[in-house]
Amino acid sequence: MIYKDNISITYPWQAQVWQHVNQNDKRMPHALLLHGRAGIGKYDFARYFSQSLLCANKSEAGHACGVCSSCSWFNDESHPDFRLLSPEQESETEGEDAPAKKTKKKTQISVAQIRDLSSFLSLTSHRSGGLRVILVHPAEALNLASANALLKMLEEPAEGVIFILVAHQLQRLLPTIISRCQKVNMPIPNETQALAWLGEQGVQNAKVQLAYLDGSPIKVFSEQLQFTQLNEIWRLLAQGSKLQPHIAAPALIANSVETGIVVLQKWMYDIVAMRLTKQIRYHATHIGALQALAEKVNLSGLFQLQKKLDELRKLALHPLNHELQMESLLLEYTRIFMSK
Numbered sequence: 474m475i476y477k478d479n480i481s482i483t484y485p486w487q488a489q490v491w492q493h494v495n496q497n498d499k500r501m502p503h504a505l506l507l508h509g510r511a512g513i514g515k516y517d518f519a520r521y522f523s524q525s526l527l528c529a530n531k532s533e534a535g536h537a538c539g540v541c542s543s544c545s546w547f548n549d550e551s552h553p554d555f556r557l558l559s560p561e562q563e564s565e566t567e568g569e570d571a572p573a574k575k576t577k578k579k580t581q582i583s584v585a586q587i588r589d590l591s592s593f594l595s596l597t598s599h600r601s602g603g604l605r606v607i608l609v610h611p612a613e614a615l616n617l618a619s620a621n622a623l624l625k626m627l628e629e630p631a632e633g634v635i636f637i638l639v640a641h642q643l644q645r646l647l648p649t650i651i652s653r654c655q656k657v658n659m660p661i662p663n664e665t666q667a668l669a670w671l672g673e674q675g676v677q678n679a680k681v682q683l684a685y686l687d688g689s690p691i692k693v694f695s696e697q698l699q700f701t702q703l704n705e706i707w708r709l710l711a712q713g714s715k716l717q718p719h720i721a722a723p724a725l726i727a728n729s730v731e732t733g734i735v736v737l738q739k740w741m742y743d744i745v746a747m748r749l750t751k752q753i754r755y756h757a758t759h760i761g762a763l764q765a766l767a768e769k770v771n772l773s774g775l776f777q778l779q780k781k782l783d784e785l786r787k788l789a790l791h792p793l794n795h796e797l798q799m800e801s802l803l804l805e806y807t808r809i810f811m812s813k
């Protein structure tokens with residue numbers, strides 16, 4: 474989220490969609506579904522829109538004032554007329570009960586979380602004539618039971634309640650949920666917009682990082698530290714058959730096994746791309762190294778390793794010995810190159 478003089482504002486590429494959602498001020502739909510790919514600022518937008526809906530003193534263009542009591546409550550995460558439903562929220566409360574062992578990160582919004590809303594829905598707003606807002610993020614974290622429970626609430630909308638659903642993958646939602654919401658297609662920043670914004674945030678070498686992180690300026694901004702580590706990892710991967718798994722494995726899993734797997738997947742994607750099309754997608758600063766690897770790679774061996782990585786990524790949360798697991802993957806990596 475961006476703050477200017479204590480007032481949060483939307484991202485530059487969201488100016489039009491901001492106008493769009495503020496047009497129906499008097500006749501707000503009772504459910505909005507903000508959808509679009511990951512990393513374009515949908516959630517920040519949804520939060521800020523929630524704040525502005527609750528603000529007692531919003532501007533003509535719909536912006537929250539940032540200073541009224543409603544805005545202060547909102548910024549303190551204590552607004553009585555606002556609820557956020559997300560998988561993380563549940564794992565935090567459970568974490569207190571089990572401090573010794575790190576609780577597994579929840580990936581679903583449970584039916585209990587939806588049922589907890591009924592008391593919230595049966596109350597009226599804490600401010601006369603005010604709205605109440607429920608933000609669901611990400612909506613694809615609803616399982617069948619919780620989606621059906623939510624559907625009932627959407628079918629019989631409570632007075633003055635607005636649901637805002639945020640989804641990266643529309644196809645994973647129940648069609649009946651989608652049909653109850655006004656869909657808002659969230660804009661993807663083009664490269665110029667993304668680079669301009671990253672420049673304003675003081676990010677160096679933004680262009681390379683933007684290509685690596687699928688054109689998402691938000692990811693580039695939030696992963697600044699990781700990028701220095703990545704340069705070291707790429708230097709190691711460039712060694713191909715000479716890479717030493719026990720040295721590279723700890724670096725790859727420093728953040729999480731999943732991050733390490735994604736780093737390998739993108740690197741191998743570019744080896745294939747270089748071999749087959751002479752073009753790369755993610756590693757503009759490592760063309761030379763990728764070219765050398767592409768000449769020596771055994772493609773069928775590489776495809777097998779890719780398949781394995783895809784499978785492992787789905788299981789990345791399971792409690793194997795991560796370092797050993799990564800070492801054995803890297804050992805396979807060294808074997809997909811023909812040594813000359």
Ligand SMILES: [Zn+2]
Pocket residue numbers: 528529530531537538539540541542543544
């Ligand atoms: Zn305000």
